Amino acid sequence: MIISNRRITGLTADVIAELVAEIGPLWHERHQARLASRQRKRAVGAGAKPRLVFVDRLLATLVHLRHGTTHDVLACWFGVDRATITRAVGEVRPLLAERGCTVSPDVRRSLAEVVDHLGVTGKTGIIDGTEIRVRRPAAGRKDRDKFISGKNKQNAVKSMVVTDDAGRVLFCSPTKPASCADITHARQLGLVKLLAEGPAVEILADAGYQGLGAQTGGRVVTPPHRKFKKNAPDWYEEIYERQRKAHSSRRIRVEHGIAHLKNWRALARHLGRREHVSDTVQAIAGLLSHQQITDLKSAR
Incomplete structure (x- = not known):
């Protein structure tokens, strides 16, 4: 049953x-x-x-x-x-x-393999960070504040997710405390070096990764910078909004991929020990990607 x-x-x-x-x-x-x-x-x-x-x-x-x-x-x-x-x-x-995640039937596990796979297939990758709420550390612990998310003001851990342009999960990183910035997490995972020295690929990202484009030879594409902070002309506002929405429409697939991960209730909010949350995230990502590639083969 x-x-x-x-x-x-x-x-x-x-x-x-x-x-x-x-x-x-x-x-x-x-x-x-x-x-x-x-x-x-x-x-x-x-x-x-x-x-x-x-x-x-x-x-x-x-x-x-x-x-x-x-x-x-x-x-x-x-x-x-x-x-x-x-x-x-x-x-x-x-x-x-x-x-690890199943990138293709014979490719799995590492971020380097994902970058090589995107280069060989010519597909666009999309990256984003996702946060999972965890229990607050006990009072008196010296690292109690590092789990507080600057965005949500809650105790959480963060993981970087990579999907293709169809929203299929290709990689999910080990977790970091939520106080770690998205761009810092990406650098610690070695993404900058892999893109700078690897194949020519296009990686879409949100504003949290601005700065990676210059470090990777333009391989990471982020939303355009706002040139006018005050009193922007009407013509510029129209152009800026059009560019921002076009970029958002292209990278929305990663949000769909993260939503599929959060459909697994263990990631809606982690109520167990924080030491196990990294294994939980990567286990679910691997299971989801395996099922996604199986569904893709069945549809062909």
Whole structure:
């Protein structure tokens, strides 16, 4: 029932089958290594067998990410203890995050691969930052203020998303505290160097990335600067608004891609530990991009 209904996991049965085949052996390998890494009185594999097989662990993680379902509810659903679900999500979520986004059937993971893919295909890339609300750090912590977003005045983390001109997610970065500026985050990810030394591509961005165009040889296109701050002529206002709207219309697809990410309830607001939010963001981005490319192949 869970596998056959896309509304429950957000994924089709074919994609779930591919996930089982891809990360199932990795989970089993790490599970065996963990059992063999500590002193034991019994041989590895002896004793009671796990009540939750890997497929159920994967499904529980997918439902948790898609709908934000609590571990207590999932424990009742799968007939196990709450600690078993917590352990299962903690084991499967990093494996999903490590997969990265599916740029094409044979290209995945890094920002450098995304830039090369855009250069080879001649497609336009679009970048934007998105914020996810998190719990406020405890009083007295020295880094308590760095999670406060200057834009929304809320405690949040930030991730940079790259889509193509159709809004398909190609890359989602690890998270940074929301006080980090969009342009600073892009520089820390090495985007400037990749564009300056890489293939000739066009990257659309909003005003938060103004300045990258000069550093990348014009490869990053941002909205036009406003030349008149006061008493602008009417003819200039008309030209400026036309250019601004034309740029906004071209880069709106990245907002659609981010909206698809936020449809997964775990990203609407992260209520868990902040240490896990980066894995959660990258796991969901990888799952969404995998489903998007599968839908694209099916439509052809």
